[in-house]
Amino acid sequence: MKKIFLILTISLVFVFLSGFNEVVASATSNFSISIVSETPVETTVIFRGKAQSRSYVTLLKDAQIVAVTQADPNANFEISLTGLSAGIYSFGLWADDTAGRRTSTYFFNISITEGVTTIISGIFLSPTIAIDQAEVRQGDILNILGQSAPSAQVSVFINSGEEIVKTTGADNDGAWLYKFDTTSVDLGDYSTRVRASKESEISDFSPTASFKVSKKSVKSKKKCPAKGDLNNDCKVNLFDFSIAAYWWKKSLPKKIKKRVDRKLYRDGKINLRDFSVMAYYWTG
Template sequence: MIYKRFLTIFTGVAIAAGILIFAMGSNAQESLQLQVNVVSITVCGNGVVESGEQCDAGGANGPCPATCSTFCTTNSCGGGGGGGGGGSYTSPTPQTVVNFSGRAYPKSTVTLLKDAQIVATTIAGVDANFQMSISGLSAGNYIFAVYSEDKNGNRSTLLTFPVSVTSGVTTNVSGIFIAPTIDVDKSEVKRGDNIAIFGQSTPQADIVISVSSEEEFFAKTISDRDGIYLHNFDTTILDYGVHYTKSKASIGNLLISSYGRVISFKVGTITVLKEIKPEISKGDLNNDNRVNLVDFSIAAYWYKRPSPPSSVDLNGDGKVDLVDFSIMAYYWTG
């Protein structure tokens, strides 16, 4: 059976081919977007040559003398020698592998989670492309998620998608496009002054910035060769009060990310520079100066398990229970 699905990634929740996809934001103001990026999931070992594969002989994939490798690339088997003994060839057991590839930010750390647990990290290249693989999985359905962090320590939204893994085959998840990070230089800006909206994406990407409250305004800019973008937004057109901003990236007409996380600022009668967040004392289990779903997933793993690490046992009573989650909720940053 052909096992190929094109998954539609939305900011929020989308349904494509009967599969739920999440691009998780940190603010309830984040809305569904119709501009999408397509993630392709293919399987090596199903006997069907799919996108990105040179061959696929199904169960006959393997090393030479097989013509197709377990990675669905054509083997280069040298010419045969003289006649030998009548030995038999046993094909090795195919590995169960899931490969991930896509775009993040130049030289950024990309983190992969499986069922809310961190399983791999890698560093994106200067072109923002990344790839990573995990193996040794049992057959079944998994929830995978990826996120990255820009050079200022701002984290992307968590891009989450389900993958069905078949034993003995290689599943390729490609076309991942992590949404840009975003920040502002002021928590409050005097109406009529500019507010700097900036962040990081893939190099030379077209960045669309949305600023909204009751009415939505858009601005465009281009990221530089390091993926950095900056736009000085004139607040003259904005009413007094709280406004929200977010951004998305595109490369030509081929790749379009979802919108990233939403942040807020206030338009008022004075200008207040945004303060640097103080170091978090508790609940930051992966030491990124945030308390969010990643920390929650780490604590959830140790819930009611014996001998949790002291960093996870937030009240030091030798166990992880609802008290620890209450402490985490107090320090929650999202």
């Protein structure tokens, strides 16, 4: 009897925990959706959130740019789209700060209902990030900087095998700076990214910046997307897709092969892997 009771108890624990898993998964979404139903209205979607002070926020709809707006001095922005059809949409948001640095792109899919206004709020775009040196002499200071929402707390993650996490604060204009002392770190390749938090909101991770700790120092150059930019315009969009689609399942001339291997997946051809890499770095 005792053994049967034990079996049943353990079974119930498993069943409970498997249901709990689903609840936790849905609680980690960092925006909220509300639907305002008024009869009859034009189908509308409104996006509200935080970026950086006075940054330019770009909205993608189904992978193409449809709107750009400027955030206010408090980093708040709002974008409305009207005249949509009902259906599933893929939206993306990114921002360029006042120094021209870009956030990561925040993608999400939602289902829009005809005749209602759907409000997506609580969006918190990632901070922007830059480093002043691509290679830093061991023992020197590497400046990791960028912009976020004013007075946000910024967590800086530095990786090379093990992860170092430091925090710094953004000032009243949202500018933040962390001085990374390379005295006590090994020579080698590192990467860094940041995330902001303000009140109860947490942003996405910023793009990753890579640097090397070595015996010399080399200044950083302006960053374009690391991959996917086939036509070298510092964007990854329909132009790049069209170039890759032109060569889909065709044998590549030598000159094209070099470009494709450098900018996409290194295997000497255009196949699904190349498009997957392009889709990851998509800017619209």
